[in-house]
Amino acid sequence: xxxxxxTKAVASGNDxxxxxxxxxxxxxxxxxxxxxxxxxxxxxxxxGADGLLxxxxxxxxxxxxxxxxxxxxxxxMCGNGIRCSAVYASTRGWGDTLTIETGAGILSAEVEGKAVxxxxxxxxxxxxxVELKVGLETLKVHCINTGVSHAIHIVENIENYxxxxxxxxxxxxxxxxxxxxxxxxxxxxxxxxxxxxxxxxGVEDETLACGTGIVATALILGLLEKVSSxxxxxxxxxxxxxxxxxISGKKISNAYLEGEAKIxxxxxxxxxx
Numbered sequence: 001x002x003x004x005x006x007t008k009a010v011a012s013g014n015d016x017x018x019x020x021x022x023x024x025x026x027x028x029x030x031x032x033x034x035x036x037x038x039x040x041x042x043x044x045x046x047x048g049a050d051g052l053l054x055x056x057x058x059x060x061x062x063x064x065x066x067x068x069x070x071x072x073x074x075x076x077m078c079g080n081g082i083r084c085s086a087v088y089a090s091t092r093g094w095g096d097t098l099t100i101e102t103g104a105g106i107l108s109a110e111v112e113g114k115a116v117x118x119x120x121x122x123x124x125x126x127x128x129x130v131e132l133k134v135g136l137e138t139l140k141v142h143c144i145n146t147g148v149s150h151a152i153h154i155v156e157n158i159e160n161y162x163x164x165x166x167x168x169x170x171x172x173x174x175x176x177x178x179x180x181x182x183x184x185x186x187x188x189x190x191x192x193x194x195x196x197x198x199x200x201x202g203v204e205d206e207t208l209a210c211g212t213g214i215v216a217t218a219l220i221l222g223l224l225e226k227v228s229s230x231x232x233x234x235x236x237x238x239x240x241x242x243x244x245x246x247i248s249g250k251k252i253s254n255a256y257l258e259g260e261a262k263i264x265x266x267x268x269x270x271x272x273x
Contacts, residue, residue: 013208079211167199
């Protein structure tokens, strides 16, 4: 049996288990983080979380953040995970102005108490007005990569919309093969506010929030000239997160995500093996 300490943090309803291996103490255990994530992220049967964050030493930044989904897959970026890891780093004295190495590049974060503002990587793979055959319907989605891929679909009545079922259909659509995509549903769109729900790849369910999806939705709606920066997005958890950006023609720059994150428990240990 191996005893491993962890911290749990949450941002806008997205909860994460944080394992701190910045000092390399866990290297000798040769942990399989994919297997660990599949075990410990299970709701009711284990600790439960939307993902596992492994913090490691970085030669280029204050620390490196790895993100492992509950299905064991590792992804390049997680906006709410960045917020949680930044708050954790601040509480550990690593600084309030941070650089964080991710698979999507080195990102910067500013921490002030629970509030975290992140400068996102430059978005890519933008495709507007993609029509997909989903069941008996043809749905229009807009695609963008904000560290991971997202498809955004605008709906009328978001509260009653079958997010889980339609989200799974779009996520698994052949257009996005072989990796699939995250799916965001936007509604109640005003100049500076949006209501959002997200189906997350890797979690394979709707989550209460998704940081990269929040940014993806704001940027797509900005390109469609439906919103202007700053945009406040209300998530399924009820929390409101703000996205800032600059659009010149069809070019997006200076995208930031701002919202609160908090530590909910720390220095807890679990037995693995």
